[in-house]
Amino acid sequence: MSEKNELGRENLCQAPVGVFDSGVGGLTVAREIMRNLPDEKIVYFGDTARLPYGNKSKDTVIRYSRQIIRFLKTQQVKAIVIACNTASALALEEVEKEFDIPILGVLKPGARVAASVTRNKKVGVIGTESTINSHMYDRFIQAQDPEISVYGKACPLFVSLVEEGWLKDPVTEEVARRYLDELMRQGIDSLILGCTHYPLLRSLVQKIVGEKVTLVNPAYETAKELERLLEREGMQNHAGKADPAEGYRFFVSDAADKFKNFANSILPYDIETTRKINIEEY
Ligand code: DGL
Secondary structure, X not given: OOOOOOOOHHHHOOOOEEEEEOOOOOHHHHHHHHHHOOOOOEEEEEOOOOOOOOOOOHHHHHHHHHHHHHHHHHOOOOEEEEOOHHHHHHHHHHHHHHOOOOEEEOHHHHHHHHHHHOOOOEEEEEEOHHHHHHOHHHHHXXXXXXXXXXXXXXXXXXXXXXXXXXXXXHHHHHHHHHHHHHHHHOOOOEEEXXXXXXXXXXXXXXXXXXXXXEEEOHHHHHHXXXXXXXXXXXXXXXXXXXXXXXXXXXXXXXXXXXXXXHHHHHOOOOOOOEEEOOHHHO
């Protein structure tokens, strides 16, 4: 890339990574970046005023993603991670062409790992309706190996159950059994947790599908992919931090306090401030 994001080369390494999602779910991706790339700063945006994205049309999700990327660019980010599976499925191809900044989605990293771990070439994917109906996971997995069969299942209730905090509740278990039974009958040996919220249901899902099914967490794989991207582009931050929580900034489009409470329940560091912005201005 000839020019990087209006930032001088010297400042580039020190610049934050932009991460965005429809709301709180993308914090599972931010959390993996914090764990795996502790020297990187993060500017996170959660589109809490306009969620969910999981049942929205492609045009709408592209429009929202464009606005968010414009906002993140005002924060001088050096690269952007679309933490939302739905936005990665519906908008990444489009926005990649429009913006002069490296943009990473969560689907390809998850798909690549699923294709490498399956032994019987039967991979399950769970996600929102829009992600599953887009068949983008299928496309990326079959680009790795056309012989792999991909079985998708939309699990729309999972998002609400996670946001309610019912991670180990019998109601959630019953819902999960209904969703996952169908996939298990296909004989899958690996399963992609293809929605930001699902890594928080990991132990429940593992209990239902059994230890023989390998769960793939795109959030973790994306953090690893980000590491490779920053290395490749010479943009890693090696400066170190005096305080591990330094350099994390959070923005939302609504309900900043609710966001902050959820964030503090899942992130390794407490968030002090979350700022509300008007994303429609971008
Ligand atoms: N973040 C979305 C995803 O990963 C789930 C929540 C929503 O539907 O907005 O697909």
